[in-house]
Amino acid sequence: MSTITIDGREIPFKAGQTIMDAALEADIYIPHLCHRPGLKPHGSCKLCTVDVDGRSASSCTLPATAGQQISSNTTDLNEVRKTITQMLFVEGNHFCPSCEKTGDCTLQAVAYHLNMLDGHFPQFYPRREIDASHASIIIDRDRCILCALCVRASREVDGKNVFDIAGRGSDAKLIVNAPSGKLVDTDIDRDDLATHICPVGAIMIKEHGYEVPIGRRTFDLHSVAEPGIEPVILRKGKHTDE
Amino acid sequence: MEPSHDHTNQSTTSLIATANRDHMNCDHLLHRLYAIQKQFHHIPKQSIPALADELKLPVSQIEAAIDFYSFFHRTARGRFDIMFSNCNSCGDMTMMQYLCDQLNVVPGETRSDGAVSISDASCIGMCDQGPALLINGCTITQLSNRRLGLIAAYIQDSVPLEEWPIEWFEVHDNVRKNGLLLSDPFEPGSGLLSAIKQGAETMLANIDQSGLRGRGGAGFSTGLKWKFCREAIGDAHYVICNADEGEPGTFKDRVLLSSHAHTVFEGMTICGYLIGAQKGYLYLRAEYRYLLPSLQAVLSRRHKAKLLGKDILEQKGFDFDIEIIVGAGAYICGEESALIESMEQKRGVPRVRPPFPVTCGYLGQPTVVNNVETLAAAAQIAVQGGDWFNAHGSDKSAGSKILSISGDCLTPGAYEYAFGVSIQRILDDCGAKDAQAIQVGGPSGTLISPDEFERTLGFEDLATGGSFMIFGKDRDLLKVIQNFAHFFAHESCGFCTPCRVGTTLLRNSLDKICNGKGTEYDMDEMRRMAALVKRRSHCGLGQTAPNPILDALERFPELFHERLVHSDFEPHFDLDAALEEARQLTKRDDAEAHL
Numbered sequence: 001m002s003t004i005t006i007d008g009r010e011i012p013f014k015a016g017q018t019i020m021d022a023a024l025e026a027d028i029y030i031p032h033l034c035h036r037p038g039l040k041p042h043g044s045c046k047l048c049t050v051d052v053d054g055r056s057a058s059s060c061t062l063p064a065t066a067g068q069q070i071s072s073n074t075t076d077l078n079e080v081r082k083t084i085t086q087m088l089f090v091e092g093n094h095f096c097p098s099c100e101k102t103g104d105c106t107l108q109a110v111a112y113h114l115n116m117l118d119g120h121f122p123q124f125y126p127r128r129e130i131d132a133s134h135a136s137i138i139i140d141r142d143r144c145i146l147c148a149l150c151v152r153a154s155r156e157v158d159g160k161n162v163f164d165i166a167g168r169g170s171d172a173k174l175i176v177n178a179p180s181g182k183l184v185d186t187d188i189d190r191d192d193l194a195t196h197i198c199p200v201g202a203i204m205i206k207e208h209g210y211e212v213p214i215g216r217r218t219f220d221l222h223s224v225a226e227p228g229i230e231p232v233i234l235r236k237g238k239h240t241d242e
Numbered sequence: 243m244e245p246s247h248d249h250t251n252q253s254t255t256s257l258i259a260t261a262n263r264d265h266m267n268c269d270h271l272l273h274r275l276y277a278i279q280k281q282f283h284h285i286p287k288q289s290i291p292a293l294a295d296e297l298k299l300p301v302s303q304i305e306a307a308i309d310f311y312s313f314f315h316r317t318a319r320g321r322f323d324i325m326f327s328n329c330n331s332c333g334d335m336t337m338m339q340y341l342c343d344q345l346n347v348v349p350g351e352t353r354s355d356g357a358v359s360i361s362d363a364s365c366i367g368m369c370d371q372g373p374a375l376l377i378n379g380c381t382i383t384q385l386s387n388r389r390l391g392l393i394a395a396y397i398q399d400s401v402p403l404e405e406w407p408i409e410w411f412e413v414h415d416n417v418r419k420n421g422l423l424l425s426d427p428f429e430p431g432s433g434l435l436s437a438i439k440q441g442a443e444t445m446l447a448n449i450d451q452s453g454l455r456g457r458g459g460a461g462f463s464t465g466l467k468w469k470f471c472r473e474a475i476g477d478a479h480y481v482i483c484n485a486d487e488g489e490p491g492t493f494k495d496r497v498l499l500s501s502h503a504h505t506v507f508e509g510m511t512i513c514g515y516l517i518g519a520q521k522g523y524l525y526l527r528a529e530y531r532y533l534l535p536s537l538q539a540v541l542s543r544r545h546k547a548k549l550l551g552k553d554i555l556e557q558k559g560f561d562f563d564i565e566i567i568v569g570a571g572a573y574i575c576g577e578e579s580a581l582i583e584s585m586e587q588k589r590g591v592p593r594v595r596p597p598f599p600v601t602c603g604y605l606g607q608p609t610v611v612n613n614v615e616t617l618a619a620a621a622q623i624a625v626q627g628g629d630w631f632n633a634h635g636s637d638k639s640a641g642s643k644i645l646s647i648s649g650d651c652l653t654p655g656a657y658e659y660a661f662g663v664s665i666q667r668i669l670d671d672c673g674a675k676d677a678q679a680i681q682v683g684g685p686s687g688t689l690i691s692p693d694e695f696e697r698t699l700g701f702e703d704l705a706t707g708g709s710f711m712i713f714g715k716d717r718d719l720l721k722v723i724q725n726f727a728h729f730f731a732h733e734s735c736g737f738c739t740p741c742r743v744g745t746t747l748l749r750n751s752l753d754k755i756c757n758g759k760g761t762e763y764d765m766d767e768m769r770r771m772a773a774l775v776k777r778r779s780h781c782g783l784g785q786t787a788p789n790p791i792l793d794a795l796e797r798f799p800e801l802f803h804e805r806l807v808h809s810d811f812e813p814h815f816d817l818d819a820a821l822e823e824a825r826q827l828t829k830r831d832d833a834e835a836h837l
């Protein structure tokens with residue numbers, strides 16, 4: 001069986017797997033935000049950046065090939081990841097203490113994991129729209145990190161096409177596929193994967209605020225680096241750990 | 243600017259875009275949006291659902307594209323819609339302000355009577371004959387305040403563009419130095435005949451032997467690229483000519499397309515013959531829309547001459563056709579996979595690689611993407627042979643390179659040199675004395691200082707896609723760098739975090755330093771961010787965006803230090819600037835309203 005080496009540990013991989021796939025299977029955590037197993041790799045957040053034989057690469061998109069020497073959990077790379085996380089924070093409007101997603105938010109969890117203590121850079125303070133048109137789902141674009149997980153989940157799993165990313169550069173934004181641009185005019189459903197997959201508090205279920213107390217939320221009980229955490233993140237708010 | 247010079251072979255293309263529908267697919271999203279905007283001066287929201295129905299595309303895909311391309315607008319532009327180039331070489335923002343003052347227009351806004359709107363645009367490729375602007379998509383060059391005064395008068399009197407002096411719309415080739423490609427009178431069909439006679443295998447070997455490497459910047463071996471594509475399995479193969487030419491300071495593809503279009507199209511057709519493609523596309527940047535009629539005419543002539551279409555040159559089964567797609571203002575669409583996305587009617591976001599276009603390109607099929615100049619060279623190689631080409635140039639860089647020379651010199655224009663030529667020789671030829679710096683290869687390339695003028699052009703030393711911008715001793719070089727930083731922040735596609743956020747942070751840091759508010763701390767921050775963006779971005783845009791800053795920090799550190807305030811820290815937050823909105827609301831601008 002072919003292998004790759006991550007931080008000195010040799011792990012096997014199957015043909016067609018990416019470095020991220022192989023790492024997750026071997027219970028090695030490489031920080032990531034725009035990747036979820038089962039969805040087409042996207043490669044946009046760059047949190048999963050590793051050095052492969054000395055060259056920078058996104059582990060979620062680069063196919064594993066035999067003999068790759070990969071560094072991932074190094075001081076330098078974690079510093080890069082922390083900076084990228086800070087960039088994501090200052091680019092949007094994140095008010096963690098008053099956000100319903102706090103404690104269940106993967107961005108926040110990754111920030112803790114990387115020991116990020118502040119936003120570091122000057123805030124961009126963008127003006128972004130809220131869409132509260134739908135009876136049970138709300139979009140708060142202030143927190144969107146443009147990871148396109150919802151876009152892919154809707155297309156690839158829900159068999160719909162509810163979301164897209166529009167525009168260019170720092171004006172890029174999440175849009176809704178309806179002539180009105182409003183969520184209420186789409187066929188999105190409360191139970192769709194797209195409704196639940198958002199790693200931050202940009203797509204949320206209405207009228208279910210603060211049911212799980214702070215202190216008992218996903219990342220109060222788990223580390224984002226824990227093997228098999230993905231399903232737990234998705235189950236958030238269902239008191240599974242109580 | 244002096245239009246004549248020893249080596250000049252003048253040819254001009256003039257025109258107000260009156261393109262027909264030949265060799266274009268009117269149903270392409272970008273073309274439909276262009277047509278709608280032409281009618282309504284913007285893309286009305288109500289038009290989108292109908293367009294989605296018509297093109298069988300999701301509404302969101304159309305919405306996403308409209309906001310991606312700079313040339314599409316959501317709110318009505320003026321009946322005269324003007325975009326001034328903001329390029330270091332073909333732009334002049336004081337002229338833009340001058341025209342705004344003349345016409346009582348606020349930059350970026352449409353005058354209340356709907357007559358005129360004025361804004362700026364990234365380099366429009368007229369660096370040898372600037373300052374330049376686009377008006378309703380047509381190019382006007384060689385601007386002066388006098389000409390702007392006349393333009394203002396025409397606009398005030400609502401004189402239709404067709405009645406404006408035709409010479410204003412002339413674009414000169416300004417070829418100053420001929421070389422392998424520019425001097426050769428190319429006989430249409432000669433390359434194809436030769437390719438057919440040699441047979442595909444031999445011809446391909448010949449291209450390989452010629453040592454031809456891509457002229458679009460990356461310098462990949464053309465022979466290898468074609469071979470990979472030929473060997474790739476697919477339902478169809480495609481040839482794409484990359485005429486996006488968006489790198490500021492580059493205009494040599496414009497010259498090739500205006501005076502050597504046959505050679506370029508022949509190169510595409512030969513490529514089609516070798517890789518087994520039946521369809522080729524020319525992706526033309528919107529700034530060159532004025533070239534459409536002449537390009538369409540050349541394609542029609544080639545059809546008549548049996549150099550395109552079915553059974554080309556009586557070869558049974560050799561079918562090849564070429565279509566033109568016009569972009570809509572996005573530098574990133576020059577990146578080959580973003581270009582393909584744009585051709586597929588989407589936002590021009592670079593794809594994840596691998597797979598590369600040679601195996602999985604347009605519509606998921608094997609695709610060759612080549613620069614205009616690469617294809618023209620291939621056509622010449624077909625006629626003259628690989629050895630002829632390889633005999634010129636340097637060890638690692640065969641053949642010649644057409645440069646777009648602009649900036650502070652006597653004779654800007656297109657110059658063709660065999661690779662290996664020194665920078666000093668080029669400066670002597672174009673009459674550039676007292677240059678303090680040269681930007682070789684455009685902002686994504688290398689900024690060099692006078693002690694490097696003995697360096698040479700070529701893949702082994704100074705690679706260039708063709709841009710060669712000269713900055714004389716009187717230029718504010720930091721302002722030049724600041725202009726480039728703004729360019730990249732504006733053109734970042736927004737896909738990946740390092741470039742989307744990083745180019746904005748770099749721009750802001752540089753603005754702060756240029757405004758005399760920067761400190762050593764900001765310098766350190768800028769260095770750190772530049773390194774991150776360069777190393778961790780998804781595509782070539784982000785990976786090169788910090789180059790001007792890094793090069794300037796290394797070669798001209800005093801530029802920055804002269805402007806620093808000598809304290810450890812100054813906040814980014816500018817209290818006075820933050821009051822601007824309040825001042826506008828209260829219509830005050832007196833001393834009391836400032837801090």
Ligand SMILES: Cc1cc2nc3c(=O)[nH]c(=O)nc-3n(C[C@H](O)[C@H](O)[C@H](O)COP(=O)(O)O)c2cc1C
Nearest residue numbers: 456457458484486487488576577578612613616782
């Ligand atoms: C941001 C960016 C812009 C580019 N713009 C152009 C362009 O305008 N024209 C071009 O030929 N290549 C451009 N390229 C390079 C193309 O991706 C590609 O390498 C080239 O078209 C291949 O053709 P060649 O092998 O003939 O050079 C650009 C690359 C990047 C990253």
Ligand code: SF4
Nearest residue numbers: 144145147148150198
């Ligand atoms: S809404 Fe959430 S899932 Fe969708 S792109 Fe934004 S952050 Fe990602």
Ligand code: SF4
Nearest residue numbers: 735737738741781784
């Ligand atoms: S590097 Fe810049 S242009 Fe390239 S994908 Fe990332 S955001 Fe887009």
Ligand code: FES
Nearest residue numbers: 032045046048060
């Ligand atoms: S997880 Fe790989 S780029 Fe986002």
